[in-house]
Amino acid sequence: THARLVVDPAFVVGPVRRRTFGSFVEHLGRSVYTGIHDPGHPTADADGFRGDVIELVRELGVSTVRYPGGNFVSGYKWEDGVGPQGERPTRLDLAWHSSEPNTVGLDEFVRWARKADVEPMMAVNLGTRGVAEAIELLEYSNVDGGTQLSEQRRANGSDSPHAISLWCLGNEMDGPWQTGHKTAAEYGRLAAETARAMRQIDPDLELVACGSSASDMPTFGAWEHEVLTETYELVDLISAHIYFAEHDGDLASFLAAGVRMDSFIDSIVATADAVRAAGKHSKRIHISLDEWNVWYQDRAESRPPSGTDWPVAPVLLEDRYTVADAVVVGGLLISLLRHTDRVHAASLAQLVNVIAPIMTEPGGRIWKQTTFHPFAQASALARGVVLHTALEVPTYESARYGTAGFVDSVATWDAESGDLVVFAVNRGIEDAAELAVDLRIEGLELVEATSYAHDDPYWAATVDDDTTVLPRANVTAALDGARVTVTLPPVSWNVLRLR
Ligand code: AHR
Known part of the structure; x- marks a missing residue:
């Protein structure tokens, strides 16, 4: 994807x-x-x-x-x-x-x-x-x-x-x-x-x-x-x-x-x-x-x-x-x-x-x-304002809710601190998604990228183990000029922070 x-x-x-x-x-x-x-x-x-x-x-x-x-x-x-x-x-x-x-x-x-x-x-x-x-x-x-x-x-x-x-x-x-x-x-x-x-x-x-x-x-x-x-x-x-x-x-x-x-x-x-x-x-x-x-x-x-x-x-x-x-x-x-x-x-x-x-x-x-x-x-x-974003993404037909993008996302921008944050989910069950973010903001640097995912999407935390799955650094994230690319694991919640 x-x-x-x-x-x-x-x-x-x-x-x-x-x-x-x-x-x-x-x-x-x-x-x-x-x-x-x-x-x-x-x-x-x-x-x-x-x-x-x-x-x-x-x-x-x-x-x-x-x-x-x-x-x-x-x-x-x-x-x-x-x-x-x-x-x-x-x-x-x-x-x-x-x-x-x-x-x-x-x-x-x-x-x-x-x-x-x-x-x-x-x-x-x-x-x-x-x-x-x-x-x-x-x-x-x-x-x-x-x-x-x-x-x-x-x-x-x-x-x-x-x-x-x-x-x-x-x-x-x-x-x-x-x-x-x-x-x-x-x-x-x-x-x-x-x-x-x-x-x-x-x-x-x-x-x-x-x-x-x-x-x-x-x-x-x-x-x-x-x-x-x-x-x-x-x-x-x-x-x-x-x-x-x-x-x-x-x-x-x-x-x-x-x-x-x-x-x-x-x-x-x-x-x-x-x-x-x-x-x-x-x-x-x-x-x-x-x-x-x-x-x-x-x-x-x-x-x-x-x-x-x-x-x-x-x-x-x-x-x-x-x-x-x-x-x-x-x-x-x-x-x-x-x-x-x-x-x-x-x-x-x-x-x-x-x-x-x-x-x-x-x-x-x-x-x-x-x-x-x-x-x-x-x-x-999430700070500052929520931005209208344009997302091009392939879709699938879900039985209950109809057409859904494999990826969904939103971005917030804090002009004061210069923080841009992109939140994204990958709804794909089998496939990772390659997300490219084109930034119409000059001079940003990648601060952090995290993903929350596990090989078993049915893994659940318990009183004895609530730390096996945590948001972890996503090392695939890279900034090249005004474009960030990142691989989103299947069934994942992801955060990209730039400043
Ligand atoms: O949150 C549980 C219950 O769900 C609330 O009491 C009720 O408002 C809703 O139906």
């Missing part, structure tokens, strides 16, 4: 946004309890937060963290999670058929977020609750003091307001599995009135309306249209969720996941802009891709407990990721970056233990999944 990429700094899509590198902590399985919070762990701080997890969250380069759900939020009473520990109730969590001890709540999460140096992205419950509880939560969280709820926060130990700017108006309200699931008309009205009331407290909040929970939802498109027609002037972003898995051994389709991501984003943009035109609006609605990842939903570990079993923090959704999964994650990051003009926020779902790049043993070791690496590299190295 031969591919040619032309990179010209004059053609800019938009800024690299830190919020593209967000993630997600839900009260689900071992994400919170024995994940970020594990008071008995040797590295735990006074609040019970694991220091080793915080360290890896920083290394991963996470910007925002969405909280507390997910499906969990649609039955959640935020008041249960604040105040003296001894007075917090244990409740049934219907979403994950678990018990929620409420040891960690809003105040603890915000403290964790400050320590991990991430921005909290908070969700309100629009499943079992509504406008009143949303504005009460906002008052508790963001008002300085002088009111009952803000003073309650101060008495609970958070003197300064939490100053949370980014808020999700519910979660996946289009999904029949959601507690308090609604039609688009019902949800659109509720989201509009919730947004209106929240803005009476703070007009500058950034509000996310629920879009579709998958690209193949029967209401996809129509849902966004109706919800945005109700909420257009009251919200800033529409959410989108998408998960991928390899089905029936069809690796070629799985590796083409980015093609579906591209068309998913393009369809949401088209729908939002159609509502803009029909409503004679001038602002644009942007996308919060606030759940995306590889997730093997059909596997047993994705099934919640049942019957009378309501455990605290059960093992749930603890997918083990392969090299191929990491290459797909890298390909999805390429798609998100390419759409930086309209995707203004994104969250890898999730962060710790639950479909996560970071895994922990209760009270014990911590380890990195394969998917950690493309995310960490992209977050660390």
